[in-house]
Amino acid sequence: MNARQKNIRTSALATFFGAMLLGAFSLPAFGQNPRLDIKNLEALSKKASEVVDVNLDGPLLKLASKFMTDEDDREALSIVKNLKGVYVKSFTFDQPGDYSQADVDAIRSQLQAPAWSRIVSARSKHDRENAEIYLMTAADGESVLGMAIICAEPTEFTVVNIVGPVDIDKLSQLEGKMGIPRLGERDDELHQKSGGHRAKP
Amino acid sequence: MTTSTLGRCEEVLGRLARGDVSAFEEIVKEHQSMVFSIAYHFLHDRSLAEEAAQDVFLRLYQNLASIVSPRHLVFWLRKVACQRALDMARKLPKAPPVSLQDIAEPAADSPDADPLLSEGLRRMVASLPKDARAVIILRYQEELELAEIAQILDVPINTVKSRLERSLGILREKLHRWAGGTAR
Amino acid sequence: MNPWEESLREALRRKAPPPGFADRVLARIRDLPAREKRPWFRLRAFIARPALRWAAAVLCLVIAGSVAYRERQERQRRQGEIARMQVKQALRIASVKLNAARRMVQEVKQGTAQSRL
Numbered sequence: 001m002n003a004r005q006k007n008i009r010t011s012a013l014a015t016f017f018g019a020m021l022l023g024a025f026s027l028p029a030f031g032q033n034p035r036l037d038i039k040n041l042e043a044l045s046k047k048a049s050e051v052v053d054v055n056l057d058g059p060l061l062k063l064a065s066k067f068m069t070d071e072d073d074r075e076a077l078s079i080v081k082n083l084k085g086v087y088v089k090s091f092t093f094d095q096p097g098d099y100s101q102a103d104v105d106a107i108r109s110q111l112q113a114p115a116w117s118r119i120v121s122a123r124s125k126h127d128r129e130n131a132e133i134y135l136m137t138a139a140d141g142e143s144v145l146g147m148a149i150i151c152a153e154p155t156e157f158t159v160v161n162i163v164g165p166v167d168i169d170k171l172s173q174l175e176g177k178m179g180i181p182r183l184g185e186r187d188d189e190l191h192q193k194s195g196g197h198r199a200k201p
Numbered sequence: 202m203t204t205s206t207l208g209r210c211e212e213v214l215g216r217l218a219r220g221d222v223s224a225f226e227e228i229v230k231e232h233q234s235m236v237f238s239i240a241y242h243f244l245h246d247r248s249l250a251e252e253a254a255q256d257v258f259l260r261l262y263q264n265l266a267s268i269v270s271p272r273h274l275v276f277w278l279r280k281v282a283c284q285r286a287l288d289m290a291r292k293l294p295k296a297p298p299v300s301l302q303d304i305a306e307p308a309a310d311s312p313d314a315d316p317l318l319s320e321g322l323r324r325m326v327a328s329l330p331k332d333a334r335a336v337i338i339l340r341y342q343e344e345l346e347l348a349e350i351a352q353i354l355d356v357p358i359n360t361v362k363s364r365l366e367r368s369l370g371i372l373r374e375k376l377h378r379w380a381g382g383t384a385r
Numbered sequence: 386m387n388p389w390e391e392s393l394r395e396a397l398r399r400k401a402p403p404p405g406f407a408d409r410v411l412a413r414i415r416d417l418p419a420r421e422k423r424p425w426f427r428l429r430a431f432i433a434r435p436a437l438r439w440a441a442a443v444l445c446l447v448i449a450g451s452v453a454y455r456e457r458q459e460r461q462r463r464q465g466e467i468a469r470m471q472v473k474q475a476l477r478i479a480s481v482k483l484n485a486a487r488r489m490v491q492e493v494k495q496g497t498a499q500s501r502l
Contacts, residue, residue, distance in 0.1 A: 064468035122489030131486035322396035
């Protein structure tokens with residue numbers, strides 16, 4: 001190979017590696033994908049007595065947002081508007097043992113990647129409940145890229161995966177609104193005197 | 202019922218008493234939503250509810266002579282609607298459990314702010330024990346006081362109170378569970 | 386009234402019966418002894434005229450076109466409504482589970498604090 005050919009080859013290699021480096025900077029960091037693979041859980045649908053299965057990617061979330069125009073939708077819309085995906089699989093079973101630890105571990109193992117941080121882990125031996133919350137944050141440590149919740153109870157198994165910058169405090173405050181009672185709420189009307197005044201239409 | 206509605210109803214009952222049968226159509230149109238809704242929320246089946254509601258009005262026509270006032274008419278319709286719905290419910294098989302997948306697509310003209318939640322609640326109400334279902338419907342659909350409910354169902358007021366309390370507890374648990382909460 | 390009882394009240398709001406309910410009730414009550422001739426076959430003779438047939442055909446095409454358009458719009462509206470309901474359901478579940486986990490942690494902490502006291 002003469003000098004000219006060597007120069008051409010060197011500059012070609014330099015261009016190639018330069019392109020690779022540039023490409024690498026645009027790739028997400030290894031394992032930094034906040035979307036979990038929960039397809040394997042579909043097999044549990046056959047054994048479950050009740051199933052909730054929600055799969056909303058970016059386009060569907062955008063479509064849903066267009067229809068969230070009521071007063072009641074305002075808080076949910078503020079959470080959802082910048083999200084890229086919302087995925088829920090929730091199974092209720094007739095008896096304990098209808099799903100296995102392996103089913104839970106298949107999800108948990110994905111959350112062992114360095115990009116995920118477990119921020120809450122709660123276990124109740126008495127009720128045999130186990131709840132974990134994971135967050136994936138960006139390299140700056142501030143912005144949230146995604147969230148995962150795993151709740152395993154004797155007859156119920158739920159996985160929630162939210163992709164995008166989710167506001168956890170806003171999400172937490174939704175319980176008690178959107179028509180869902182907080183646990184421990186009482187019905188005040190029954191504790192008033194019977195025959196008390198009540199506005200009629 | 203407002204004063205003007207009562208006045209009109211009085212007039213219609215008067216025409217019926219004088220043999221004007223077309224006046225009955227006005228009574229049906231005035232009260233069809235109330236009767237149909239009591240039956241529908243009890244049975245959660247539109248065709249069964251229509252059958253029950255038609256039976257109620259047929260019975261009303263046959264017993265018009267016993268209606269003494271517009272208020273009595275409304276009382277009578279609520280009472281017979283509950284009875285008819287209860288009779289039909291007794292002949293039905295047990296209601297299936299509530300599931301998100303079973304809920305049909307929202308109707309084009311659904312006025313509910315949250316159709317999924319409303320439909321879930323309606324199914325839960327229709328799955329309550331039969332004696333408690335009427336209490337919930339008369340309380341939240343018709344917005345009646347406990348004493349009025351006791352009169353319609355012909356039970357003591359304390360029975361109404363305990364059925365209401367029990368039903369609300371059941372509904373609250375079911376709703377919390379339906380939304381993904383833990384049953385405690 | 387609690388917000389969830391408001392939801393219950395809204396869910397149990399009165400609904401109109403299917404169209405024609407009053408007519409069906411009256412039909413049962415009247416129980417006509419002899420059936421009158423149905424008006425529909427008089428209508429059939431009327432629309433048998435050629436000019437009216439063409440007009441009817443054009444009208445059908447126009448209606449079909451607008452129905453197809455409306456159906457597409459309606460399909461998208463339904464998809465959007467379903468997606469909206471699913472979003473709300475998913476957020477409800479997420480909220481409840483999030484708070485349940487937090488409550489469990491709180492209970493454990495309180496239990497630890499009490500045992501230290």
